[in-house]
Amino acid sequence: MATRARPATDWLWWVALGLLIAPGLSLVLRLAGGGLGARPLHSALRATGDWALWLVLLTLAVSPARVLLRWPWVVGLRRALGVAAAAYATLHLLLYCQDENWHLGFIASEITLRFYLSIGTLALLMLLALAATSTNASQRRLGRNWKRLHALVFPALLLSLWHDFLEAKADISAVVLLAGFSCWLLAWRLLPAGRRERTVVLVTLGVLSGLAAALSEAGWYWIAVGVPPQRVLATDLSFAFGPRPAAVVALAGLAAALAAAVRRLLRRPG
Ligand code: HEM
Numbered sequence: 704m705a706t707r708a709r710p711a712t713d714w715l716w717w718v719a720l721g722l723l724i725a726p727g728l729s730l731v732l733r734l735a736g737g738g739l740g741a742r743p744l745h746s747a748l749r750a751t752g753d754w755a756l757w758l759v760l761l762t763l764a765v766s767p768a769r770v771l772l773r774w775p776w777v778v779g780l781r782r783a784l785g786v787a788a789a790a791y792a793t794l795h796l797l798l799y800c801q802d803e804n805w806h807l808g809f810i811a812s813e814i815t816l817r818f819y820l821s822i823g824t825l826a827l828l829m830l831l832a833l834a835a836t837s838t839n840a841s842q843r844r845l846g847r848n849w850k851r852l853h854a855l856v857f858p859a860l861l862l863s864l865w866h867d868f869l870e871a872k873a874d875i876s877a878v879v880l881l882a883g884f885s886c887w888l889l890a891w892r893l894l895p896a897g898r899r900e901r902t903v904v905l906v907t908l909g910v911l912s913g914l915a916a917a918l919s920e921a922g923w924y925w926i927a928v929g930v931p932p933q934r935v936l937a938t939d940l941s942f943a944f945g946p947r948p949a950a951v952v953a954l955a956g957l958a959a960a961l962a963a964a965v966r967r968l969l970r971r972p973g
Pocket residue numbers: 748749750751752753754755756759792795796799820823824825826827830863866867870871877
């Protein structure tokens with residue numbers, strides 16, 4: 704049966720819509736007004752890529768927020784988040800085409816020959832398929848196959864992360880953060896339904912996701928730059944450069960465990 708896509712309060716939906724459109728609008732205005740630095744198109748390309756990926760993550764965060772915080776209304780925002788992710792990814796592609804002066808033959812050859820662009824394109828096609836079939840009518844028409852089709856969000860996320868890791872040059876903090884959060888969100892879904900809310904399970908998940916983020920960072924520096932992994936891992940234990948992405952992921956996981964525990968206590972009768 705189709706799930707209700709609208710949140711309980713219409714005003715919330717409009718606020719969410721405004722928040723989703725605002726960064727795109729601000730980007731277009733800054734692009735037009737010359738406020739995006741020396742390589743404005745390139746900056747806009749990067750910003751839209753980041754937004755698309757964060758929105759895919761937020762779409763996946765809806766289920767844990769509903770279960771752990773007991774926020775049933777967030778389900779109504781899922782469709783808007785998913786469609787916005789596809790829209791920002793499309794804008795990202797359009798900016799790439801503009802950056803290449805719409806030389807479509809060259810763009811097609813780049814997409815076929817450069818692996819990071821090929822997998823980015825595949826991820827975009829998946830996001831577009833999800834957005835196009837996100838309506839209630841599609842849910843009804845596709846029946847049980849709708850859920851199967853929408854499981855494409857997982858390969859789309861993994862391909863987008865891979866795309867981001869492959870194009871990253873020197874500072875990979877942002878993609879490591881995204882990888883750690885993705886790890887938490889994917890692992891949480893694999894947990895048996897009865898264990899997903901247990902504090903000990905959530906604390907372990909937070910710590911392991913932080914560890915996964917640390918390992919992905921060390922692995923990238925080792926493979927791409929040849930820096931020994933132990934040197935990168937050692938920086939995770941030092942706060943000299945501020946909190947490292949792995950620590951942020953672990954702390955966010957612990958915060959989720961704490962929030963879920965408080966929510967459970969508040970609901971306990973008497
Ligand atoms: C047709 C598909 C795509 C093309 C042609 C494309 C192209 C690019 C290019 C050229 C870059 C910048 C590389 C550089 O800095 O030199 C980039 C970065 C990026 N892309 Fe894509 N991309 C595509 C799809 C996607 C999708 C579907 C996502 C996410 C959902 C995504 C997320 C990102 C992210 C996060 C970055 C890095 C931004 C940053 O460094 O701050 N891309 N992409």
